[in-house]
Amino acid sequence: xxxxxxxxxxxxxxxxxxxxxxxxxxxxxxxxxxxxxxxxxxxxxxxxxxxxxxxxxxxxxxxxxxxxxxxxxxxxxxxxxxxxxxxxxxxxxxxxxxxxxxxxxxxxxxxxxxxxxxxxxxxxxxxxx
Amino acid sequence: xxxxxxxxxxxxxxxxxxxxxxxxxxxxxxxxxxxxxxxxxxxxxxxxxxxxxxxxxxxxxxxxxxxxxxxxxxxxxxxxxxxxxxxxxxxxxxxxxxxxxxxxxxxxxxxxxxxxxxxxxxxx
Numbered sequence: 001x002x003x004x005x006x007x008x009x010x011x012x013x014x015x016x017x018x019x020x021x022x023x024x025x026x027x028x029x030x031x032x033x034x035x036x037x038x039x040x041x042x043x044x045x046x047x048x049x050x051x052x053x054x055x056x057x058x059x060x061x062x063x064x065x066x067x068x069x070x071x072x073x074x075x076x077x078x079x080x081x082x083x084x085x086x087x088x089x090x091x092x093x094x095x096x097x098x099x100x101x102x103x104x105x106x107x108x109x110x111x112x113x114x115x116x117x118x119x120x121x122x123x124x125x126x127x128x129x
Numbered sequence: 130x131x132x133x134x135x136x137x138x139x140x141x142x143x144x145x146x147x148x149x150x151x152x153x154x155x156x157x158x159x160x161x162x163x164x165x166x167x168x169x170x171x172x173x174x175x176x177x178x179x180x181x182x183x184x185x186x187x188x189x190x191x192x193x194x195x196x197x198x199x200x201x202x203x204x205x206x207x208x209x210x211x212x213x214x215x216x217x218x219x220x221x222x223x224x225x226x227x228x229x230x231x232x233x234x235x236x237x238x239x240x241x242x243x244x245x246x247x248x249x250x251x252x253x
Contacts, residue, residue, distance in 0.1 A: 020240070020242075021148065021240070021241065024152050024155070024242050025148050025151035025152050025155065025241060026151055026152075026154075026155050027147075027148070027151055032148070035143070035144050035148075036144055039142075039143050039144045061186060064186055064215070065141065065142045065186075067215070068142055068145055068215050068236060068237070069142055069144035069145055071237050072144070072145060072148065072236075072237075072240075073144070
């Protein structure tokens, strides 16, 4: 497995999509970003635990859930990696560990990009991940 | 009038549930959210929704089973139920239709604005 498999040309964060989502929901870009980051932090902990406990079904369900919110929020690269993780247990948990490492690297990049974006938004400070 | 229309979202993903609820509330719907299949079935009885947006992959009671149980109640035979999920295969989609889905929508290709349109047209 390779990082960003099949995701060449995709941005880490689709800012236009995030803005649209913020407007459509009335949550604003900050509200959507905070919601997404908070859930992802919790879900990444769940994914680590699932691998540690060899809970294959929990791992697939958590990865599926994360992938759904990632694509909605405009993080398609992250979503693709999570889809790989969702299906990785079928190939063995060692593959899942590699997938999770890629997900965590991509999530760090998403967090960094979102923080920079929000810090540059007038009247708004950096978002806590 | 959409003001009095009640929409129940049965979705275990907090981000998605919040986004859909906010969008539907913005459009004037009265929205309730249940985060697992059993809570969803309980809310159907308590909230008496005019329409349900139903995820498939749910804790406690699977979405397809939720759909079947709702449809087993004759009083809710015509209740619009939009199955909204990313876990699709052609077999899975056919199971949804067989179980009584009103509409089957792929989440990843449906932004909140489009969901609001789908809900609005289903209730008009």
